[in-house]
Amino acid sequence: MTEPKLSIVDLTKRYAAGLEPAVDRLNMEVEEGHLVALLGPSGCGKTTTLRMVAGLMDPTAGSIVVDGKEITHTPVNKRGMGMVFQSYALFPHMNVEQNVAFGLEMRQTPKSEQKARVAAALDMVQLGHLGKRQTKELSGGQQQRIALARALVVEPTLLLLDEPLSNLDAKLRETMRTEIRSIQQRTRATTLFVTHDQDEALDMADRIAVMNGGLIEQFGSPTDVYERPRTHFVANFIGQANFLTARVGAETGGASLAGESYYKVDVEGLGQFGAVGAAGLSGSTHEMVIRPHRLTVALRPGADQTPVAGTIERVSYTGDALAVAVRVGDQQLQAQLLTSSGDLPRTGDAAYLSWAPEDAYLLPATTSAERLAA
Amino acid sequence: MTLLQTPIAAEKRTDRDEGLLEKATERRNRRTYLALLLPGLLGLLVSFVFPLAYMIRMSFNKGAPDGVIVETFTLDTYIQPLTDPYYWRVTLDTFQMGVTVGILCVLVSYPVALFLARSTSKYRGLLIAIAIAPLLTSAVVRTYGWMVILGTNGLINSSLEGLGLIDTPLKLTNNMTGVTIGLVEIFMPYAILAMISGFGRLSPQLEEAAGSLGASKFKVFTRVTLPLSLPGLLTAFLLVFVLAISTFITPRLLGGGSVQVLATEIYDQTTGLLNWPFAAALSVILLVLFGLIIAVYQRLTKKIGG
Amino acid sequence: MSDVRIFKPRFNPAKPAFGLLVFLLYLFLLAPLLIVCVVSFASNQYLSFPPEGLTLKWYEMLPQESTFMEGMKVSLIVAVIVTLIVLALGVPAALALDRFDFKAKAAVQSFFLSPLLIPSIVLALGMVLLFGPLGLTNTYAGIIIGHVAITIPFVIRTTLMSLATTDTSCEAAARVLGADSWTVFRRVTLPIIQPGVIAGGVIAFIVSFDEAVISLFVAESGLPTLPVQVLRYVENSADAAVAALSVILILISLAVVVVVERVMGLRKALR
DSSP: OOOOSEEEEEEEEOSSTTSOOSEEEEEEEEOTTOEEEEEOOTTSSHHHHHHHHHTSSOOSEEEEEETTEEOTTSOGGGSOOEEEOTTOOOOTTSBHHHHHHHHHHHTTOOHHHHHHHHHHHHHHTTOGGGTTSBGGGSOHHHHHHHHHHHHHTTOOSSEEEESTTTTSOHHHHHHHHHHHHHHHHHHTOOEEEEESOHHHHHHHOSEEEEEETTEEEEEEOHHHHHHSOSSHHHHHHSSOOEEEEEEEEEEEEEEOTTSOEEEEEEETTTEEEEEEESTTOTTSEEEEEEOGGGSEEESSOOSSSOOEEEEEEEEEEOSSEEEEEEEETTEEEEEEEEOOSSOOOOTTOEEEEEOOGGGOEEEEEEOHHHHHHO | OOOOOOOOOOOOOSSHHHHHHHHHHOTTHHHHHHHHHHHHHHHHIIIIIHHHHHHHHHTTSEEOGGGOEEOOOOSHHHHHHHHOHHHHHHHHHHHHHHHHHHHHHHHHHHHHHHHHHHOOOTTHHHHHHHHHGGGGSOHHHHHHHHHHHHSTTSHHHHHHHHTTSOSSOOOOSSSHHHHHHHHHHHHHHHHHHHHHHHTTTOOHHHHHHHHHTTOOHHHIIIIIIHHHHHHHHHHHHHHHHHHHHHOOHHHHHHHTTSOOOHHHHHHIIIIISOOHHHHHHHHHHHHHHHHHHHHHHHHHHHHHHO | OHHHHHHSOOOOTHHHHHHHHHHHHHHHHHHHHHHHHHHHTBOOSSSOSSOOOBOOHHHHHGGGOHHHHHHHHHHHHHHHHHHHHHHHHHHHHHHHHHHOOOTTHHHHHHHHHGGGGSOHHHHHHHHHHHHHHHTOTTSHHHHHHHHHHHHHHHHHHHHHHHHHTSOHHHHHHHHHTTOOHHHHIIIIIHHHHHHHHHHHHHHHHHHHHHOOHHHHHHHTTTSOOHHHHHHHHHHHOOSSHHHHHHHHHHHHHHHHHHHHHHHTOHHHHHO
16 A cells, blocks of 8 residues: 555544543544545544544644644644535635635635636536525535535645535435535545444445544445444444344354355354354354344245244334344344335244345454453 | 623534534643733723722721821721711612612513513514613713603693693602602613513413413413513512612702712712712622622522522 | 304404503603604703794704813714724633633633623722822723723623624634634634624724713813713703704614614624
């Protein structure tokens, strides 16, 4: 890998002595041109991290390096970044053009060049015709695009987006997602994107940093964090998941592409199954994650594999999909199937669940019970 | 002009909590906010703290005739106002005037405030502005207006005489009656303002709800409207009371020298008799009265507020 | 049949009665201002009713009345300087109180608003006592310093009100875009809080312009302001010249009211 565009080293933020740090020795490297999503629940430190990178907040410890230059103590107005705020933060007393030109003005760009670049930026967000409008007259989506144009027109070292879509309604959010992503890819602006919405992160990001309690729980591509979550938190936060406690037995041979091993596992109360996980898990207890839609639900026992028998406790119909909760022993498993015109299962029906070993993933971390014991 | 301070309502805003946390920790901000505060603090120190402190110090000096001040530290100047029946009379009159003006002012302001709080008219903003605009006109001018209305040849006496209802003019100025009428009107905008703000929980929907439950108009008023407006009424009363006991212009002009309250007494002692320590002691007494009332008020509002 | 009543609004005699009451109370509230206007156009030589005829002579008299013109000059000079000073002192202080966090913040804020809690007669006495030995009585400096105390709270309050409703991320955005602190203040913060600053400024102006008690104590003999002149005139004369002057004062106040109402709402600015 070439030199990263941004590296964050042991970044820590403590709001007051004695308080838990909001960001706790965070490390991350971002490649040039990538869009990285900082994803996590509120209070996980994602916005704090972004504001420290922007320079709006002083870190308690650690450093921030951009293009090989340490900028940890560079004042915010000398960092040359572009930022889009949750509330868009358009200057209410300036019209659209004046808003977009503000950053160029601060850089003392010649007037004629300013004009051309503002026009180009507005064209890029398809709002070239609204330059003379007051920002108050614009819709949420338009304000959002102006904010994006204002951040990008200065050709920022980094583009920072702080929950930019959270004030838009659902439909518009989807459109803007696509648009921001395509503009980002066109401009190749290295971007940090704060969001609490996993769909947004999976859809838009090259890499996702899943944050929890001031720490990055996992940093990886969208498929990584979805298919191969490293922790219970990640598996639970991104998508839906069934968790089963599995005693891992012997390896069954055969390795997946990523160097993972197949195991025989013993799930209490359900029986023995195949599962996949990192090498060297044999002999300990791990959590096994199965995504609801990877469970196959049959209404009568099939011939293949070893189905788990249970009873349907709840059915929720959403048109194209059907979510069912199946009681198996003392646990409830969530499953999902696509609807068809045929018979749909109903509450009280017997159900037989099965899954492919590849879809049962053993979390590398030991279960919390064992962590406590240790 | 004096106003009781009301806390500034925290209004909804975005990105606010983050911002607050942000500023809590920036150490280099320390110099910035000190630099921003310092001019204002110095200004108040010179124009507010020093004069008050100097006055309090002055009250412990001894005043001799002809404006001679004996630098000392004595409570002598306090003994006279606290023992002399004349000053007891003045203090009591001041207090009584405050209570009367407070009650009357609340009575005449309540209907207006109630009307403004419930109004859905598109002119509501304008009507509110008209009701409180007199607050920004000179007290001297408004008092003068009352002299014109209440004077011996004023509007009221001329009208009543013209109608043949009276032979000799009513004595409405140069006495407490005139001062009271004038003060009630002059403090109305304050009372209305305090009431509208205090009626926060009073909504037309509540009254409609009570009505829909079968309460008569009178019942709705006594059981819903009045209890909910009590905090506003109390605030208004205390505000007017506090303003009334310290007011000077109106007692002086409409009282015409025959109404003596603490404020006019302070003026006379200062400029007429040049007994500065004594004037200072009277001021301290007025301040203490003020402090007591505000303390009681804060107790009461805490109780009412829950 | 109480439930029927809800759906059938009948004519309710209480309603117009209440309306009439409110109208009469408004009349009472505005009576002194209205009467002053009437008297100022009445040709009666001495204050009396009813007006004998219409005249502008009282207004024509004003420019010749040197005490009024002198007082007007003093009051204008004082009010303008006081306004500039309290804006310079109050706006930064309000900024510090809203945009920064420090330990004694609540106390400092109360301190800035506390001159409104002190009776102006008490403040006036303190000032004349302190300013006398310093040679500040009967000077512009004395009156101006005196007025700063009672006008600062208005500027602080209206500015804080404006600051509290603004989105701090606008300032953050400007900083990220490369603006230094001063530029952020000049180009972003100040334009956004402009309504509060204007409202505070014009209120400070009118409060200083109309202030009588402090001016009376500090500079009655040597540098009487307009309200002090009016006070003296009212005590000594019975003609209507002062009514004409009062109308002008009322018009100035009205202009202030209109400005404040326009920029941020009178009620919000004065509560």
